Amino acid sequence: MNENFDGIREFVTAIDSGSFSAAAEELGVTGSAVGKSISRLEKRLGVQLLHRTTRRIDMTTAGETFLATCRRVLAELHEAEALLATGRQQPIGRMRVDLPTTFGRRHIAPALLRMAQRYPRLDLSISLQDRPIDLVGEGVDLAVRIGLLDDFTDLVARKLGHQRMTICAAPAYLERHGMPESIDDLSKHDCLVGWQRFGQPGWLIADNGGKTAYRDVRARHELTDGDTLLMASIAGCGLAQLPGWLSMEALATGQLREVLPELSATMPIHVIWQKTRHLQPKVQVTVEELETLATAEAAVFRA
Template sequence: MTDTTFDGIREFVAAAQSLSFTAAGLELGVTSSAVGKSVSRLEARLGVKLLHRTTRRLILTQEGETYLASCLRVLDELAETQGLLTTGQQEPIGRLRVDLPATFGRRHILPTLIEMAVRYQKLDLSVSFSERLVDIVNDGIDLVVRIGTLKDDAEIVARKLGSQCLLICATPDYLARHPAPQNRNDLLQHDCIVGWRHGTRKTWMLIDENGQTVEQEVRVKHEMGDGEMLLNMTLAGAGLAQLPTWLVQDYIERGDLVAVLERYAGAEMPIHVIWPRTRYIQPKIRMIVDELLALAQRDSIIFRPE
């Protein structure tokens, strides 16, 4: 009896990526009708609809999107393994889906990813930027960099790259109009600019008199979606903001910003690289993780090692 487990996958992937049976047929060297029949047999075997057919184009169903992500991951792993067997060298092959924090990711992670994509021509990148805690498994993301404390999750693996140190600062103009805060509770009287987070308390992380990290309530004037927006709002003189040293140090040295409440400064937030837990880590993920760990060691001012 013939095993049909993998029948139709190649045709489905080609059709799903091009959203056309005709284009898929041209790619595979068969007729569009043959592609359509292969996909139909695959759908019947799975018991789900993967593609909606219209007169103009194909549309992936939700089940189709999930199945496509799984198929692409498996095909990428096969391609990487084949490359290793035929050349004897590990090389990242296939698409890598990465999600980064907006400002930190663009400034400090993306250049390394771009350099690797140029070095390894068979590596394809899909990079997105967000501050939210993505569902790395269900969203089909291969690698995530996140700043902040992580929740326990058995489905992910995390490696710490380092930490970022936080300062509270404002422009000299703002401080000329509003007396600089002298203690933590003064933050309830100031215009504070915070990062936007849905459904979370608006607090800053400070170091108390005993050297412990504490959460301090602040009076929120403005909420911004990422670090660049926070910085721009602060430089405009709109209020106080708590920002990482890697983002504001140059402005402080030039006098554009002034650090306040320095005796409470020094709170740190961990920086992790995260990927889904599997029995076998794909070579491309392992190589990117190794590269980011090496980057963190080189740029100790940015990543602040333990």
């Protein structure tokens, strides 16, 4: 193997197993051989990858960044070896997927788990969160994102659909506080928002021309999870801006009523992945699975 790869397998195995001795046992070499191999790798790179103590090893900041690249390289090598051995483009290895919390849990994760049943050599690592992530830096193969995307030249994006953001309230709340009739009335109402780490809580509002912008609202409660937002709005805790796929059942049964429909904005739903010369089979089948899902469940992906 080219010397540029020397030490990479030892480095990843040491991190995954937690020690040089455990890595040595897994690789069938001595602990000192593992340590020397990683030291040569550090010397070649000109950076320190690990903090070493008598009891444990920890990664440096440079080591954390390098680990994501190493995992991707080893996964591609493993997949290439399997392709040559079988002669078929079968998805194999670990597929790291990041999904929006509520939408991912309700609609994406079940489809991915069903897909994995068809491919016994495909393993999934699924994370659920609503914060932006660095796919390359965090070693994520593919993500589903709701909202406008930044222009990243190292990523590929494919649109799956969109969601309409509907302002809703329970009939009991509207009886107590009245129906808002304009955007200015929002300042007089209790509003439910997703938790904001930075900045003033707000909603994405559409104007008469169809352009959208965030507008500050008077946040009574800040709730991270979409299902909790839905529950609080049905309970009459305030106005909530909910995606159509989350609010449509409550609207149909009368548990919620839509208010100020002219302010409803839409947000795109994309699947994104790292741009590479050759698309790995595990990424390709996952993208195709999501496209099939978006077509089959148009009520969800066009809500």
